[in-house]
Amino acid sequence: MAASIRDTYILGIGVTPVGRYPDRSFTDLVADAYGSAVKDAQLADPDRIEGTWFSNMLADFWGLRAMRGLATLAPLVEDGLFPNGQRITNVEAGCASASAAFNGAWSAIQSGADLTLAIGVEKMNPNDGRGAELLEWMNGGLPESYWEPFRRLADQLGVGFGFGSDRSMAMDVYALLALSHMRDYGTTIEQIAASAAKNHTNAVHNPRAQYRFPMSTDDVLADRVIADPLTRAMAAPRGDGAGAILVCSEDFLTEQPTSVRDRALKVRGHSLAGGRINASWEDQRSPVVSAAQTYQMAGLTPRDLDLVELHDATSFAEIHLIEDLGLCERGHGGPFTASGATQLDGEIPVNPSGGLVSRGHPIGATGIMMLYELAVQLRGEAGETQVPNARIAMAENGGGIVGLDIAVTATTILERVA
Structure with missing residues (x-):
């Protein structure tokens, strides 16, 4: 597989901080991220961009139902900031939308x-x-049959299943999955809280994070329950933001000045995988398949990673995803987390940025933001959350849920080459 892969690099990347920006437009947010990426790449001629993949999930709510990328970028074209006549492809893959856009560019x-x-x-x-x-x-738009696997699981667990008016349906689904993992492997709520406390504390020193306050395990457990057994501190907040990433070939990279080449990051491996309805924890679910394909493409194993950014839409997700990515054995995610192995100074730091529960989760931008957090680590620019001598890092971004599986998972391994 690796022999057929063309060497690909991240030339420049830019993001906005995540926050609540009700008065800012899609165009405003994109302009900031795009301008930062162009500046990061020292790109003198944006007209050399050969195609753009634009990701978003919720613009329909705001009344923008078609040609989202064109509508958002048109003001930038008029202002001379974005190439005119650019081919723009709209992409939507739930919470993995930005990773699907990156997949198009790659x-x-x-x-x-x-x-x-x-x-x-x-x-x-x-x-x-x-x-x-x-x-x-x-929460709307899905056929009634979609929910049958969750209702069957709820019946097996002896609990109810329904949606609350103060949260997205994902929180109810994750709560059910957490109960399933707790039943099958003995995972405890304290172990899930340890993940949340770690990530809230990591985010304190991340200027891009939506929440920047430390929490202890006790603080997390004492917070309001939003979907039993998950508390509010274990769930990603609603955030606004944007990210942009310039991807290039090795031929293009060799044309750039040394200052640009030294900051470029090699894409060692990248993969998308689809989910399976009615999968069990022991099956080859989409995160497991995507990670295996990415490791194979990169010629690496989990032991080669220096850090990981993964999709903790809830803190329970981090527990099963460190298992899915091969960072620990199946069923050991809870004890592995509680042991401190995923702390900044642990065996394999996970979510040094604060993860989605603190760094934030603006759905259509999250995948690119995760790659940005890898970039600052690999470039040695992460400040007080810097992982020493970080050279190889993985991002995992999931979108949608089908039964016990994730509808689509993207994994990417980046390497510092300078």
């Missing part, structure tokens, strides 16, 4: 392009008090 390089762009943006905080309406909108 795949184009594999097909012969030399410079491509992926952009992700999300607005999740209305300024007119419609926050509950947005959550309800997120």
